[in-house]
Amino acid sequence: MIGIIMGSTSDWETMKHACDIMEELGVPYEKRVVSAHRTPDYMFEYAETARDRGIKAIIAGAGGAAHLPGMVAAKTTLPVIGVPVQSKALNGMDSLLSIVQMPGGVPVATVAIGKAGAVNAGLLAAQILSIGDGALADKLETRREELREKVMESSDDLV
């Protein structure tokens, strides 16, 4: 199971794209609002209990002072994938820089700002799971092949 968390319901517009990937690939997941700033004790509990609850990787999205992915990573040794949500004031540069510059020893796999990042976070989590799941690996291969075919055919649109 994959844990998908976000700092606020206002991140849902972005983070739903990670959930869509889970649905598409048939990967079980849970989605929760968890905030390092607003619900610090719950964030600790979530991160500390995640492995024992069967979570295999955590996707954490946040915007602005996006400390959630890093703080969750500080409290678990599960893989944490950070999604920088596009902020209004600074277009997500603040989110990106808050997530990506982790100190040595506590990694967060940071993806791109916004929707593409959320999609890739979902795919990366699935790819991690696919190490021990051949059926999921096959689904990921099929998805790649479809993408390749779509791009090959897209040359015809250049009129």
Ligand SMILES: Nc1c(C(=O)O)ncn1[C@@H]1O[C@H](COP(=O)(O)O)[C@@H](O)[C@H]1O
């Ligand atoms: N960056 C964080 C954290 C955190 O890092 O723990 N908690 C909430 N937030 C972010 O605040 C932004 C504005 O939130 P509101 O829309 O609720 O005011 C959101 O993008 C959220 O991720």
